[in-house]
Structures are given as structure tokens and as C-alpha cells.
Amino acid sequence: MMQTAAKKLSADKTERISPRERILAAAAELFYRNGIRAVGVDAIAEAAETNKMTLYRHFASKDELVAEYLRGEAEKVRLGWERRAADNPEPCAQLRAWLRDMARHVSSGDERGCPLTNAAVELPEKDHPARRVVEAFKTAQRQYLAGLCDAAKLAEPDMLADELFLLLEGARVTAQSMGPEGMGERLVKMGEAIIKAHTISPDR
Amino acid sequence: MMQTAAKKLSADKTERISPRERILAAAAELFYRNGIRAVGVDAIAEAAETNKMTLYRHFASKDELVAEYLRGEAEKVRLGWERRAADNPEPCAQLRAWLRDMARHVSSGDERGCPLTNAAVELPEKDHPARRVVEAFKTAQRQYLAGLCDAAKLAEPDMLADELFLLLEGARVTAQSMGPEGMGERLVKMGEAIIKAHTISPDR
């Protein structure tokens, strides 16, 4: 009675979302916040307002769920790049927008690093399905960034791309062990300085 | 008989090392290689050629053992700085030596990132004894680096210190999800370029 009514009500507003999506959303939140190994499947099922059986009907194993979670995170990042590309036709402006986005994100306070990177730290086993996702993502990210630096006609685009990439990766991973004490604006300044250093000189 | 003979023999060559040291060494290797959460106390005791009871006579809990492991790693880093300071009286040369050491380390192949940073990724719980160790270490590292940049009379020493720090931190954490494809020499080039950018200009 109450239950059916509540079911129908919630079906109208939120619970129309399929269990699979709820599980993925809950897993993303818990994995990122508490670490992958620290979160059990029971906890995920509970947070998704479902149960373990349903989870295992949609995902072959916890490892596969982790891989799917990481694919989702990679997709979010890709969408971010798409948005910035749409907003900034100039590749250099796109680069700067990325820098600002990341700086804001890092200094947001609840930063816990890049989910993909964290997964690689937490899951060192070479044959883990999650690792393939991480490696593919990081490689693609690096290539895209290098292409962007090249399109922006900046000097030594590959090296500049790596500099920026490593700088931001370092900032994200460091923000969680040291407070983001003014890391945000400082990060932008550093990135801008590095870009500037690659605007003038043809090589060294 | 056999046992006592073997005991005495081993006591003469290697097993004079106290169980505590053996446990710490085994824990360091296993924690770094496989991740902290992935390693059980039984595995550590076995690798240290002792048993769980002896482990718990020397360490109050696994968490405390982890903290002690991290203190050991921090001390190793400190000794590295001491060695470099002895070898390079000039602060700028010391900085460059650090860069080279880190580049070699990153491209060594079996890099799995900074143990302290990895611990912070694996153990998000704010009150974990390991986190205090990590935070103290990272803060000290940053300050020391800034002091070194200042002593080297480089422009904007604090920002330069952060740039180098984040760059190397990013390189270490990235080396494990992408192969260290020529990361070594490229890292040195990047660091040198950043240092160079801070040698001339008084400010901006």
C-alpha cells in the first residue's frame, strides 16, 4: 500500500533511473571517495538502493564494475574537452580554459585526484581489466594534448604537452596530501608561464 | 639438531637482523609493490620469515606498521637529500642532481610512484595514522625545496619549487600508468628549462 504508492511516486520523479545506472553512480561516488579496494559490493548495492544480486546481474564481477566505472569517468573527461572545444575555437584558448578548469577543480577542496590515476595506484596487477582502461585513457589524453599544443603553433609541442600534463597530474595527486593552499591561482600562473615560455623561442 | 645447526648458521650470516627490521623490510617491499590494502599481515610475517604474533609484539596494529613503513621511506628520502647536499655544495647543482636522480628513478622501469603519495591515495580516512606522516613529509619536502630555490637565488623560488615538485610528482604517478617512454631524459630537459626560465628574469 504505502510501498506501492511510494514506488509509483518515486517512479515518477527519480527512480525511473535503471538499477544499472544507479549502481554505476553509487559505485563512482564510493570508489572515488573511499578508494576502490575499501568499498565492498554490498555497500555499493545498498547505496544504489538495490541489492547484490541485481548488481551481479548487470556486472560480471567487481573488477568489471570497476572497469566500467573508469570508462564512465574517461567519458566525462572527454565530454569536458568537447565542451571546451566548442566554447574555444582557438586551440591556445582551449588549452588555457583547460588549465583554469583544472585549477578550479583542484582547489575545490574535495579533490581526491584523478580517478583513473588513483585506480592505477590501487590496482597494480598488470592484468586487471581496469588497467587497460587507464592506460588507454592516459595515452589518448597525452596525444590529444600534444595535438592541441601543435595546433596552437607552440614550440616543442610534445614536450610542452607533457609539462602541462605532468604539472596538473602532480597538482591533483598532491592536493589530497597537502591542503590546496592557494594551489589554484598558483597553478594557473605556472601553466601560463610554461605556455609563455613556449610561445616565443623557435627551439632553445 | 638440523634445526639448531641451521639456526646457528643463519645467525652467523643474515638472520642476526632483528625480527622487527625483517618485518619492516618485508612490509616495505610488499606494500610498495602490491599496494597497502592488498597486503595482509600474514603475508608480511611470512615474507619476514617470522609469524604474525611476533609482528604484533612489535607493532600495535597494521595501521601503525603502515605508519612506521612510511616513516622509514621518508627517512630514506631525507638521507638522499643529505647525500646530495654533501656532494653538491652549490644549491643549484643540488637541485639539478635531484632532478637527475629522480629522472633515473622514474625511468628505471619498476617505478610505482612515491610510496607516501600512494599511501595517501590508498588511505583516504582523515584520521589514519599514516596520513599525518604523509602530510608532514610533503610539507617538509616542499619547504626544503623552496629554501633550496631561494638559496640558489632563483626568481620566484616558491613558485619554482612548486613547479618542480608537481612536475616530478606527476611524472612518478604517471610512469606507472604509461610506460616510461623516454620520460627520463625528457624530464631532465623539462626541469632544466623551468629552472632556466627562473634564472634571468627578476620577476615578470
Add this chain to the structure above:
DNA sequence: TGCGTTAGGTACTGACCGGTAACACCCGTG
């Protein structure tokens, strides 16, 4: 010689892990 400290060994606890079996249920479609 005797005694206390330290280490090793075995076995255990209670909790939790990932994963599965069996069954009741709701609901849309025929």
C-alpha cells in the same frame, strides 16, 4: 644453576569479502 625476556608455532575468533542459489514478487505484454 635458575630466571626472565624474546621469539616461534598453532589454533582460534568474529567480521567481512566476492560471488551464488533458490524463491517470491511486480508489471507490462500477449
Add this chain to the structure above:
DNA sequence: CACGGGTGTTACCGGTCAGTACCTAACGCA
């Protein structure tokens, strides 16, 4: 109305986890 797929519920499996009780063996020191 009957049916079947997706879902919820409960109980369970074997294994592993951190941590402990209890006893024995070896050693240093007096």
C-alpha cells in the same frame, strides 16, 4: 488471463581479513 523478464530478499558458500590466547623453545644474564 497467463506468461516471462527484471527485480527484490534471504541465506549461504569458501576464503581471507585483523587481531588474540596459549604454550613452548631458545637465549642472556646473574
